[in-house]
Structure formats: structure tokens, C-alpha cells
Amino acid sequence: MAFRIALRGAFAFVIGSSFASAAFAGGLDRAGYDIDLLFDKGRYVFESGVTYVMPDRKLKNAKDINPADGNLNGRPHSVDATENYAVPYIGFKIGITDDIDCMADYSEPFGAHTNPGLNWAGANNEIETKVRTHNYAATCSYKFDAGPGQLRLIGGGFYQEVSGYKSRLVSVVPAPFSAVYDGVGSLDVDGHGWGWRAGLAYEIPEYALRTSLVYNSRVKYDNLKGTVDLTELPPVRAFFGKATSVFGSADAPDSLEWKVQSGIAPDWLAFGSVKWTNWSVLQSIALCPTSTRGISCHTGGATELTSLDLLYQDGWTITGGVGHKFNDQWSGALSLSWDRGTSQGYGLSSDTWTLGAGLSYKPTEHVEFTFAGALGLLTSGKSGEVTSNGITYGDDATYSFGNDLVAALSTSMKVRF
Numbered sequence: 001m002a003f004r005i006a007l008r009g010a011f012a013f014v015i016g017s018s019f020a021s022a023a024f025a026g027g028l029d030r031a032g033y034d035i036d037l038l039f040d041k042g043r044y045v046f047e048s049g050v051t052y053v054m055p056d057r058k059l060k061n062a063k064d065i066n067p068a069d070g071n072l073n074g075r076p077h078s079v080d081a082t083e084n085y086a087v088p089y090i091g092f093k094i095g096i097t098d099d100i101d102c103m104a105d106y107s108e109p110f111g112a113h114t115n116p117g118l119n120w121a122g123a124n125n126e127i128e129t130k131v132r133t134h135n136y137a138a139t140c141s142y143k144f145d146a147g148p149g150q151l152r153l154i155g156g157g158f159y160q161e162v163s164g165y166k167s168r169l170v171s172v173v174p175a176p177f178s179a180v181y182d183g184v185g186s187l188d189v190d191g192h193g194w195g196w197r198a199g200l201a202y203e204i205p206e207y208a209l210r211t212s213l214v215y216n217s218r219v220k221y222d223n224l225k226g227t228v229d230l231t232e233l234p235p236v237r238a239f240f241g242k243a244t245s246v247f248g249s250a251d252a253p254d255s256l257e258w259k260v261q262s263g264i265a266p267d268w269l270a271f272g273s274v275k276w277t278n279w280s281v282l283q284s285i286a287l288c289p290t291s292t293r294g295i296s297c298h299t300g301g302a303t304e305l306t307s308l309d310l311l312y313q314d315g316w317t318i319t320g321g322v323g324h325k326f327n328d329q330w331s332g333a334l335s336l337s338w339d340r341g342t343s344q345g346y347g348l349s350s351d352t353w354t355l356g357a358g359l360s361y362k363p364t365e366h367v368e369f370t371f372a373g374a375l376g377l378l379t380s381g382k383s384g385e386v387t388s389n390g391i392t393y394g395d396d397a398t399y400s401f402g403n404d405l406v407a408a409l410s411t412s413m414k415v416r417f
Helices: 002-022
Strands: 044-055 058-064 085-095 100-107 111-114 128-146 149-169 184-204 209-216 219-229 243-252 255-265 268-277 284-289 306-309 315-325 330-339 352-361 367-378 381-383 386-388 391-393 397-401 404-416
Touching: 044 367, 085 111, 128 184, 149 209, 149 219, 184 243, 184 306, 219 284, 268 330, 352 404
Parallel strands: none
Antiparallel strands: 044 085, 044 404, 058 397, 085 100, 100 128, 111 128, 128 149, 149 184, 184 209, 184 219, 209 255, 219 243, 243 284, 255 268, 268 315, 284 306, 315 330, 330 352, 352 367, 367 404, 381 397, 386 391
């Protein structure tokens, strides 16, 4: 019975700690997909939380290597690149029968916000980029006796919306046009799609043992649409001086995650997880004028107007930790995570190491509060010119970055009734 108590106390914090750590993951990962609420022992459970992330990525040694857009090397070669952001979560779980549980939740699994600004030597590569997703999901499970424990079958689906923005300096505008135009171009794009999940879990409650394997499918954004705004450039070339409607398609990646936890001593719990995310599906997202719809829109194609170049490799995230129940009201945990960076010589997503810690407070049987924090190390790297499938990327600017810090705070509330 001691291990069962540890599960309901210390593991509550593990959820918050993992949520904070996930916000540092590679690619566009912020919170990923989380269905831990499905395992809560309460019949009706409401949970709400938010994680606030403070990355401190600094770019240095920036150099403009494309003379066609004007020479930017007289501008600063170092700049702060990242913005703080918040990741909310809301979920509700209901135990329909003793064997069937269902949950519905809202999350923002993927996103990004970098803002080095206009006044740096790599402004022709990026001024600001912002990506945000909204995910609405429903997941159910059915459990039955199997050996000394219970086997749980998991399945569900989700609807996802995405929006994105990017601006960069397309060209330095010479006088006298510079009095009217600033040379900045921007892209706004949005889309939506559907996904599904399936998995298995096995639980032995008296040992606080649980292991699960869950697959989340790709989300196909086949209907991306938006606008390329080049009204801040003099109309001396095609598409300059006007806003053009564009379309395209992309995939949010599928993922596979294995989690395990077990009681190791009275009121002590060990836990770990391994997650693979198929970020390599995001290479270069071509966007073409809406007037060319019906013609294949692909990177390097004749109708491509612009593209979002990511060139990611697959991501791996490994987490391990330990939780402890101090008394009937307080429990805590420590975790250590490693996330493999998804950039391959282009971009700034490097390996990340994260230490998470915090407390769970349960003033009554029906209410629980979690307070978590994390401190991470963003490892060093560089971004520059690379060639993929015969196409050259990153030929506008190069830069490097050192070992930088990132921190996060998260809090959540759970109500059982």
C-alpha cells in the first residue's frame, strides 16, 4: 500500500516536471502530447496548468554571405534570438465504468518564437519567426485483468490548428526608395488537420508499477494558406510592392513514447521515458501563389514563391528521475532529461540537458497543486550553408551560438470530484 500512496503523490509532480522539460525539446516541440491524466484514480478529474519558459539563446559571429540583398556586415554580429513564452494545458477525465476511462484536453504541443530583430548582420535570414498550434483531443482506454496486474488499451483522436509568421530583410533598399520602403518581407500562414493515437499500458498498483507505449500519428496540413507581403519593397521585380496569396502543405510529426515507473522503496518512486519524434518530415515547406493552384507546389519548383526551411533530423528525448512522498500532503521529484537537437548545420536547435525539480501539495483529498521548475543547458553549434537533395540552403547568412541557459516555471491544479 505504501507504493500505491507514492504513485498518487510523487507522480503528480512528475507530470508537472515532465511538462516543463518538454518545453525545451528540439524541433518545434513545446509540450508534446500528454495523456497521463487518463491514469488518474479519480472518477471525475479536472486539471489546468501553465508552463512559462525563458530561453536565453544568443547568436554571435553573424555574417551576411549574400551580396545580392545588400551588405549587412556593418550591423551587429551578436544578438539575443529568443523570446519567453507560456504553454497552457486544460484537461478533464471521467471514469465511465470501472474499466473504461476517457479524457478530453486542450494543449499547444508545437510552437516557436525567435526574434533577433532587424538590426543584425543576419537579418536577411530572419527578423522574427513565430509558430503556434492549438490541439483539441479525446482519448479513451479500456483495462482488464492480465496476470498480476491490468492491461490497458488506449486510443483517441485530435484536431490541430497551426499558424505561423516569418519576416526577414529581402533587400536593402537604396535611396531615394529607402524613404518609402524598408525592404522587409513577411509571410503569414495557417492550416489545420486531424490525427490519432493508439497505445498499451500495463499496471500493477500495489507496486506503483506502470509502463506504457503510445503512438501519435502525423497531422497532415494539406490546406496551408497565407500571404506573402512584399509591399515594403519597390515594385521593380515580380511580386515586389504587393501582397500575394499563397498555398502549400506540411506534416506535423508522428511520435512514439515509452514511459515506465515503479515503486523502489516505501514512498519512493523511480520513473523514466524515451520518446522518438519524426521531425525529419519537416525539411523545406514550399509556398506557391494561389493563382498557380493545380500545379505541383514543391521546393525548387517553377511556381515556388517562398519556403520555410527547417531541415530537421529526428528527435530523441530521454528522461529519468525519482519521486518521494514526504507525508500525506507533500511530495516531490527530481528529473534529468536529454534531448537531441534537430538541426543539422542549419538553424539553432542543438542538444539540450534539463534538470527539473518541484513539489506537489495536496491540502485535501479532492484538490492538488503542483509547482515545478527546470533549468536547462542549450549546447553550442553553428548555422550556415548546407545542401540537401541538390538544393542549397542557408546561403544568406551564417552564425554560431555558445552554451546558453534556459529556465522554466510551471504550476498546475487538479480537482477530483
